Amino acid sequence: MPVFQYGTTEIEWMFKVDKKLSHHYVTVERGKTVLLRGPDVSEEEQLELIRYRARWIKQRLAEVNQPQKDEIVSGSRAPYRGRTFYCEVIPAPELSMVEVSFNQSRFKVLSPEGHFVSRDLFKAALERFYKQKAQEKIGSRIRHWQRETGLDATTYKIKKFEARWANCTDNDVLEFHPRCMEFSNNVMDYIIIHELCHTVEKSHNKVFWQLVTKHCPNWKELHAEVEHSGMGL
Structure with missing residues (x-):
């Protein structure tokens, strides 16, 4: 697979042709090779696409390959309106699902699990909040x-x-x-x-x-x- 050297970071990628897409998209996932998808292009053009997104790819690689925590606790942060904000996790055993609200520059997270919330449950609750x-x-x-x-x-x-x-x-x-x-x-x-x-x-x-x-x-x-x-x- 081709490799682009960005500073001290080697960005290895694989290309997948997707004729349904009109633009090219880069996906960076934990433990996986960087994926470039979109209309068929030469390897030279792929390199330019990777070069253009290299800074973002490097940042994402660093983020996704960090040791993962499976829980969100008070002090964790979540994105909203161009910034990230403090999360306050409050035990709510009476609830059947996690609830997320935003007030005074912080997220209030009501968790039926106690003083923490599982990452997957928090992600789903945050997306419900975004949708609202x-x-x-x-x-x-x-x-x-x-x-x-x-x-x-x-x-x-x-x-x-x-x-x-x-x-x-x-x-x-x-x-x-x-x-x-x-x-x-x-x-x-x-x-x-x-x-x-x-x-x-x-x-x-x-x-x-x-x-x-x-x-x-x-x-x-x-x-x-x-x-x-x-x-x-």
Whole structure:
């Protein structure tokens, strides 16, 4: 398998052709070779894609290969709106499932397990929290940017994707992954503008990017943050 040397880190990757994808995506998982997926390209082009994401890949490799803790406790941190916040775990034996809320710059985690919560249960509860917040907040931002841009969507929904953050359907329905709530307000606004522009032009062609630039002049900086997440638009 090909290898890219990034400083002292060797990034070995494997390439998987996926004709259903219009862009390339990088997946970094614990104990696995870095996976690059997308339309068929030469090894030289693969190298450029890996080089572009090398800094993010190095960071992710360091994170996922750390000794894992199976429990979330008070003091653990979780992402929300472009930052990570302190988690306070509170025993709640009367509950049948973990509940997550956010108040005064910290997560409040009610756990039927006691002073800790299993990582998998916390992940599921956090995603439920993201979904609730996305339903509360994204609609008003869409309406704001529809007024600002003059672009109209049919409606919107919250939908979990495997390898992308958002989508615009053929019927101009905007769809957003609940984990979009991990992004800052500026990045989230860019994602909304990006999908609204797809109501006019479905492809990522020159006309599309000109429209994005018109409504979001600093889109490249914001798009880079989305790309570095490992999933695309």
